[in-house]
Structure formats: structure tokens, C-alpha cells
Amino acid sequence: MEKLQLWERFKDRLYADAETGLVLDTSRMDFPAKFSAELEPRLQQAYAQMAELEGGAIANPDENRMVGHYWLRAPELAPTPELSEVITGTLTSVKAFAHSVHNGNIKAPDGGRFTRLLVVGIGGSALGPQFVADSLGNAGDRMRPYFFDNTDPDGMDRVIAEIGTALPQTLVVVISKSGGTKETRNGMLEAQAAFQRAGLNFAAHAVAVTGVDSELDRAASQQRWLARFPMWDWVGGRTSVTSAVGLLPAALQGIDVDRMLEGARRCDASTRRTATKENPAALLALSWFHATAGKGAKDMVILPYKDRLLLFSRYLQQLIMESLGKEKDLDGQVVLQGIAVYGNKGSTDQHAYVQQLREGVPNFFATFIEVLKDRPGTSGEVEPGATSGDYLSGFFQGTRTALYESGRESITITVPEVTPFTVGVLIALYERAVGLYASLINVNAYHQPGVEAGKKAAGTVLKLQGEILELMRSQQSRAFTCEECALALARPEEVETVFLILRHLAANPDHGVHMVSADKPWESRFQLRAVAR
Numbered sequence: 001m002e003k004l005q006l007w008e009r010f011k012d013r014l015y016a017d018a019e020t021g022l023v024l025d026t027s028r029m030d031f032p033a034k035f036s037a038e039l040e041p042r043l044q045q046a047y048a049q050m051a052e053l054e055g056g057a058i059a060n061p062d063e064n065r066m067v068g069h070y071w072l073r074a075p076e077l078a079p080t081p082e083l084s085e086v087i088t089g090t091l092t093s094v095k096a097f098a099h100s101v102h103n104g105n106i107k108a109p110d111g112g113r114f115t116r117l118l119v120v121g122i123g124g125s126a127l128g129p130q131f132v133a134d135s136l137g138n139a140g141d142r143m144r145p146y147f148f149d150n151t152d153p154d155g156m157d158r159v160i161a162e163i164g165t166a167l168p169q170t171l172v173v174v175i176s177k178s179g180g181t182k183e184t185r186n187g188m189l190e191a192q193a194a195f196q197r198a199g200l201n202f203a204a205h206a207v208a209v210t211g212v213d214s215e216l217d218r219a220a221s222q223q224r225w226l227a228r229f230p231m232w233d234w235v236g237g238r239t240s241v242t243s244a245v246g247l248l249p250a251a252l253q254g255i256d257v258d259r260m261l262e263g264a265r266r267c268d269a270s271t272r273r274t275a276t277k278e279n280p281a282a283l284l285a286l287s288w289f290h291a292t293a294g295k296g297a298k299d300m301v302i303l304p305y306k307d308r309l310l311l312f313s314r315y316l317q318q319l320i321m322e323s324l325g326k327e328k329d330l331d332g333q334v335v336l337q338g339i340a341v342y343g344n345k346g347s348t349d350q351h352a353y354v355q356q357l358r359e360g361v362p363n364f365f366a367t368f369i370e371v372l373k374d375r376p377g378t379s380g381e382v383e384p385g386a387t388s389g390d391y392l393s394g395f396f397q398g399t400r401t402a403l404y405e406s407g408r409e410s411i412t413i414t415v416p417e418v419t420p421f422t423v424g425v426l427i428a429l430y431e432r433a434v435g436l437y438a439s440l441i442n443v444n445a446y447h448q449p450g451v452e453a454g455k456k457a458a459g460t461v462l463k464l465q466g467e468i469l470e471l472m473r474s475q476q477s478r479a480f481t482c483e484e485c486a487l488a489l490a491r492p493e494e495v496e497t498v499f500l501i502l503r504h505l506a507a508n509p510d511h512g513v514h515m516v517s518a519d520k521p522w523e524s525r526f527q528l529r530a531v532a533r
Ligand SMILES: O=P(O)(O)OC[C@H]1O[C@H](O)[C@H](O)[C@@H](O)[C@@H]1O
Pocket: 122, 123, 124, 125, 175, 176, 177, 178, 179, 180, 181, 184, 237, 238, 322, 448, 451
């Protein structure tokens, strides 16, 4: 398409909203007018389903749950007064708690102020808080945030070492909606052990965000943690960033959570519109449907030209892939749906994988995120007439054009700057786009049945490990190959798992398993020795 024709299309399609500051350009998506018209009845149906969801319908049928993340920033829309109250009450207590921590009414047991924040969580209980912390954090924040978002011992050691001598001033926020996620449980126990080693009383540093009466909730209550904040079954983990899950860490860090909620609330209002051209989330869903043929045929590459938005693609990976990546649709048909999401940031990625995007396999569409404001205040010139920020903008425009010239489509989202308000807008925009798109492809966006399989399999591995260790303890003098071990356990078919377990056990001093290597790794012998702890 000629440049001036593209300009006409740009003007014709541009979505610009003064209230949210959001601008959405779909001119580099080559769908014909006919495509939008064809999809319109399905979009109207999606709006109707969304209205039902917001009205409190059981929009997550197989878990028999309501889906209420939109109420978190508009409590008056919750279907019952009790729910409205619980939302406002929790927000008030989150802010009051953060305020008391900041002004020293809630202090560290040594009498000092809490200046560090260690968040323990995973998935939806980490990605949102991490994105918010990184996008809005600054050197002068009230508290400096750290994260345990895995069960990797070395990863946790590194964080504890970074906190270093500030551990006595560290507040630990353990977040788990279910309260039973093993990685988070382990992170909590590792944090507890680190506090104990430092002679500190963990409970006096610990706060929980979790479902009422969950395993975590009970532990926190029995051990008299500093505070507990609720999570509800009608908020999904990946849409929980505007609940206490995201708000508590953000408020503690000193981020203006009211503005974040306000951004989300305003964006929600704009994405409730049933005139598709005026609904930015619908325009995104429509673009995704076009780009991926409604079947995930292409990947979504997220390219924010702003360091602060680096973690947005990771956050969106869960939001989009866990919501849309489904084997079956709502009618039980096998559909193998989803859209793969990846990305990092521009212009950095131009020096990495953009080569392939420009010339290689055309299996993606890009989403550029442009931030108009470069930095607070003015910039020096890096050459006559140009600043670093001018370059960033030039690189964004250059890549957008270069991709389009080689037949690669893109969407561009523009926000004026990265603030709590615009972060709220972006979060709400994608939450709604995912919901609408899920309606278009007829999948339940609010469950994640596939995740359980990996968790169950991990449980089986840990159980088998217990059996192996027990066997080795009962035959201390014997050195086993993995095949002998599997046979002795009467589990010959599990030999590969036995091998992988033994190899891991022998690489670590914890269980006293020693390995005598053979040429072929699977012929190595394993034996128990006394553990020196
Ligand atoms: O918040 P939690 O209950 O600990 O759950 C953390 C994560 O666990 C699971 O793997 C789910 O698939 C995610 O959606 C969830 O965010």
C-alpha cells in the first residue's frame, strides 16, 4: 500500500481516547472492511457475554465461578453489596497497612522502619506485582522490592544475599490465591529459614495475601503473622493485579495505587463500548483474530520501546497464553487454541531477533508499544538536533515501517508516559481484549486445566524419590544402577525417572547419595553415604 493510502487508513482506523490517553493504531493490519463487518455479530455476542460476566454470571463454568476482576476497580458494579464492601474494605486496609509501614506505626522488631520488601509468589501471584514494581519503581521508593518467584534454591540465595544486612528491615509478603502452591510454600519456608539463621522472628516480618482458610492462611494465623489480606475465588490469578495481590506490594513500594485503579477503571469504561470502532480492546481482539485466523496461527511479539515496560510481555504471556491456550472449546470440541506471546523491548531487540522478524519465517504479528514522553525534564543532545529519546522513537518507527514493507503486520499502542494511571490502562486493556477474544473463539478464558498435569507429575516424582531413598537406606551397603533400583522398587517402567532422580540427588549433598560414574551415564552406580550437615 502506498504511503498516502496508508495515511488515510491510519486516520480512518485510529482509536484515540482523551480520557485514558490511549491511542491504538491498527493501520498496519491488512484486514479488509468486510472482515470487521463479518466479525461484528460475533463481537456483539462477545459484548453481551461480557456484560453478563460483569453482572455476576458464572462465566467460568467448569469451576462454577464468577469472574470479577472488573469489580476490583469499580466496586459499585459488583453483583451484591457484600462483595462491594469486601472490595472497598480490602483496598482501605491495604492502603492503611502500607501507610502504617511507611510512617513507622508498624515497624520491624528491631524498632527500625521496614525498608525492603520480599514478595514470595509465582504465576499470577508474582508476574503482575513484578511488572508493576519494575514499570513504576524508582530509586527513591519507600521500600525496595525483591522477589522469590520460583523454587530455585540458588535464585533465592542470590536474593537473600542482595538484601544482605537489610534483612532485619525486610517485610515479607507471601502471595498465593490457593495458598497451596508448592513453589510459594518452599519460598516461604526458605525465607523463614533465612530469617531464623539471622536470629530474626519471621512471623513479625510476614504478611499473607491468600484465600480465606487456605493452608497459607491457616499457617499465617497460627504463627501470628503481622497481617493477612484476602483473595477471592472470583478473581483469577492472572487477573489479580488490581486485587491485594498487586496492590499491597505496590502500595508498600510507594506506588499510587489509586491512580493505577483509576487508569484501569477508565479503560474498563472504554472497553465496555459496544461500538467496535470505539472499543480499543475489541479492536485488539479483532486484530488478533485477523492475524492468527482465529486459531493462533501466528505468534504475538510484544515490542515496547521503553525499558520500564520490559516485563509487560512476561506478564502478558501468562494472561494471554493461560487464558486462551485451551485444548477444548466451551462445547467440548477439541480446538487446540491459543496465541503464543513473546517479547522484550525495543530498540534492544533490534540487535537480537528482529533480523528474523524482518526477513525470516513470517509466523508472527508485532505489537509495538510507544511511550511519548522520554523522561522527566529535558534531554541533552547526543548529536546536533537529536536526543537519545529521538533515537528511540526513530528506531520504533523504522522497525514498524521495515516490518510492514516486508509484509509483517503490526499494531501500535501509544501511551503518553509510564505512570500508575497508564499501567492501569494497559492492564485493563489486555484483560478485556483476552476476554473478548476468548468469546470470539468460544473458549473458557478463566480456567487452566492443563496446569494441573505438570503439578501432578511433579508430585509423582517426589513420591518416587522418597521410595528410592527409603530403599537405599534399607540397603545401605548396596550400590545401585538406575535399572537395578527401578527393579528393586518393582517399578521397572519408571527407570528413566529413577535415573533422573538419582542423577539429581547425587549432584547435591542433601540426601547423601553418591555416584560412581560409568562411561555411559545410565550405567553409573548410586549409593547412600552418611550426610554431613
Ligand atoms: O496464587 P496461587 O494459587 O499460588 O497460584 C499461582 C499460579 O498457579 C497456577 O500454576 C496457575 O496456573 C496460575 O494461574 C496461578 O497464578
